[in-house]
Amino acid sequence: MNEEIKTLTISIYTENNIGLLNRISAIFQRRTINIESLTTSQSEIEGVNRFVIVVNITEAQAKKIVGQFEKQIEVIRAYYHTEEETIYTESCMFKIKSDLLFNEPQIQNIIKDSNSRIVTVNKEFFVLEKSGRRKEIESLRKDLNTYGIMQFVRAGRIAVTKDEMKVTEMLKAFNNQ
Template sequence: MNIESITTAKSEIPGISRYNIVVETNQLEADKINLQIEKQIEVIKSLVSTDTEIIHREVALYKLENTKSNKKAIETIISSVPTSLIAREEKEYIVVQNTGREDENESVLEKLSPLGVREFSRSGRICVMKAMDHISEYIQEI
């Protein structure tokens, strides 16, 4: 098993944290992983979800040298990507931020790469379920 990302944060229910563990695997292996997680102490509920059952995003940061030509090119690129913005601009560098799916963040990286990306960092995936009656209702019943 290869874990692609793990993120954790407090949930909508006080005292309960939500973990998002992303793995690239088949359904049988995902179900086995899920059973192992549910056996852990203090795990309230573990669910297996596919990309079609969730809305997911990650944040990516791209650091580039701040030159006149780069700045103009960066502005042109981010104007064509509604989820991109300049997160920080200093004399020496510009940091671009994009929020999207992994493939969208990779696409922005490809567009910015010819300008000389000095640093690139991507968060783990965060998600919410598309179904309305999910984990929070289950937890509140416990």
């Protein structure tokens, strides 16, 4: 029986060492798994970083990959979670010609309806920021494409789990060693 491919969020708690990103991406590359998004930042514990990686794979593949990550010396713990088990968002920015803001009344409606916000405005361009689910961002991008987008960038997913993560106590103990 073929297991269902799902969008999964993998969290990896690590020491902050040079070359770790290459080894993490190599684990996906060897299995020919595409990374949909990757974000890394400091975790809730000082000195411990957290990778948040979004992939479309089966849970069986996720279990194997998480096991591979935990074999890396710098990795403290790794987990995977389904969409239903996480609270997540993405962010993006759009750079658009300023004259559209004043000459196209529909642009102002799009901004208001999408719950995006204007970050900066000058004579040449204005910059919009939007946070939300990927489909919300893609819908806004589609609406703004009609008028022309000078630049667009989307950040990777950031996520927290709905359930308590027991890793916090473990990380505190790790950090106090």
